[in-house]
Each structure stands twice: as C-alpha cells, then as structure tokens.
Amino acid sequence: ELDGKWGNSIGLSAGRRWDNWMAYMRVAYQYLEYENHNFSGNGDIPTKVDGTEESYSVSVGGGYSISLTKGLSTYGLCGIGTAWRKNRADLYERLIPDEGYLHNNGLSKTHSSLVFTYDFSMGLEYMFANNYSMLLGYRLLGLTSNKSFEGSFQHLIELGVGANF
DSSP, X not given: OOEEEEEEEEEEEEEEEETTEEEEEEEEEEEEEEEEEEEOSSTTSOEEEEEEEEEEEEEEEEEXXXXXXXXXXXXXXXXXXXXXXXXXXXXXXXXSXXXXXXXXXXXXXXXXXXXXXXXXXXXXXXXXXXXXXXXXEEEEEEEOOBTXXXXXXEEEEEEEEEEOO
C-alpha cells in the first residue's frame, strides 16, 4: 500500500443546463506523489518506495442543482470517462544497517495504460454577476488498475469560476 501526498489537478468543463438539470464534458490533468517508507516488498530488507501518478482524462456526466438563495445553489454530479494513466514507483533498499538507502533499478517500475474513470462531486455555486459564477466543491475520482498498479481514488477539492452563455 502506498500513501498519497498532496497533488494537483487542473481541468476545463463545458456543459448545458435545463432548469435544474446539468450535463457536462470535462478534460483534466491530475498529478499525485506517493510513498511508503516501511514497504515490505523484499522480505526482511528495509525498503522504501517513492513514486508518482499522472493522468489525462476525458469524462462526461450529469447532475442536479438546487437553489438555496437567489445567488447560491448546491449541486451534485456523477460522471464516467477514460484516462491515460502513468504510474512510476522507485524502490530503495537499506542493505547495511545505519546506512542510507540504495536505489534498486531492478525493482523500479513505470507503467502507462488507458483506464476507466468515474467521479462523484458535490459543492456550492455562487452567482456573483448576471452570467458569472464561482464554485467550491469536492470530487471523488476513481481510476481503475494500471497493469501492476491497483486502482486509485483521488479526493479533490475544486475551486472554479464559470461563465454562462
């Protein structure tokens, strides 16, 4: 098991509204670093793992929005899509006690593949001008397995601005 650190994501969404219903298409890039300094990959030899996960995704989805006040509303969305997912893991072993870790090139891995994605999001949207809004939300992004790397979940805090045409 590898523990994720802080990462980043940037995306662009375009959609259409019909009263309170919404449909959208999103393209996004995600980057995440992970580690495990007590990895038990090689028996009794102390091992640590550092790595990264990158993905370029395209998804479609829909949801529903509920007005709370004249300018504030809440929303919930679900989406599915596909992503090009790249994982890298570098293994380091401590062969001599009280010495630093040595890089083990034979056990480092990098895999890329096309994977299935799904996401669930919810948040608040505030209309600060006639056609302009900003949003604050949470999104759970799931990516299926990438060869020897298991599926992953990313918890994203979303900040955005929008324009209605």
